[in-house]
Amino acid sequence: MTATETREVQVTTTATVRRTVTEQAPAQDGGLSEYYENCxxxxxxxxxxxxxxxxxxxPHLDRDRDGVGCE
Structure with missing residues (x-):
C-alpha cells in the first residue's frame, strides 16, 4: 500500500520594477517645451x-516604449 501526503505551502514572489524618467530641457524661448497630456x-x-x-x-504617449508616441 502507498501512502500519500498533501501539504499546503505559501509561495511569495518578488518583482523588481524599473522606471526611466526623461526630463525635457526648457525651450529656447525660456518656457517649457511642448507637452501633450494624451494622444x-x-x-x-x-x-x-x-x-x-x-x-x-x-513616455506616457509611447505605450510600447519603441520611441514613437501616438502611433
Missing part, C-alpha cells in the same frame, strides 16, 4: 506621431 491632444496639434527627442514627446 488626442498631440493629434489635434498635428504633432502625432511624436518621436523621442521631438518637442512634446513623453
Amino acid at each position: 488626442d491632444e498631440a493629434r489635434a496639434a498635428g504633432a502625432a506621431p511624436v518621436h523621442e527627442g521631438d518637442p512634446g514627446y513623453g
